[in-house]
Amino acid sequence: MGVVAALLLSACAGVVTRPDPEADLDTRAVMLLDHGRHSSLVLTRADQSMVRYLYGDWRWYAERDTGFLRAFPTLFAPTRSALGRRQLAAPATEASLRRQIPVYIQAVHGFAVASERIDRLDRRLDEHFADHIEKSLFNDYYDLEFVPGPRPYTLFDNSNHVVADWLEELGVDVRGSPIFGHWRVENDSR
Secondary structure (H helix, E strand, O other), X not given: OHXXXXXXXXXXXXEEEXXXXXXXXXXXXEEEEEOOOOEEEEEEOOOOOEEEEEEEEHHHHHOOOOOHHHHHHHHHOOEOEEEEEEEEOOOOOHXXXXXXXXXXXXXXXXXXXXXXXHHHHHHHHHHHHHHHHHHOEEEOOOOEEEEEOOOOEEOOEOHHHHHHHHHHHOOOEEEEOOOOOOOEEEOOEO
16 A cells, blocks of 8 residues: 555656746746755846755755665654755856756756746745854755754655745746656746
């Protein structure tokens, strides 16, 4: 029964529909980074610099406690979460991201999103960082600075769910369950 459930869950996918670029003339790039079973999001700021945000288990990402036995608590019980951030240099292209991000990227999906929505999300996440900066931890493996996240990390509220929430906050339609990543993007443009 457990194997069947795992197979069904692994088939779950988050289906993302890229917003119509004509809907708002003042847009900037947003990049959904698919790292396999994990996701992160890159926002383009008004000055054309970029910022990458990542959400995950504190011990796994911030402390890099990634041993085999560490995976079980992150899958089956709520754990302390981490919000990661890093400034990136322009341009907002796949090649630029791959050069600057040291971890595996399976796919990069680009979207044009209303600038005001990007600024609002970036400001909210930046404020969370500022409120928790005294508890920050830099992890050079991921090349990210981490602060405690806003809610517990669980299998059913993991990086993919949080990235889906961020995409919806940006006005991007997300359907299905991105529990294990497997992003499918309609009208994808890079």
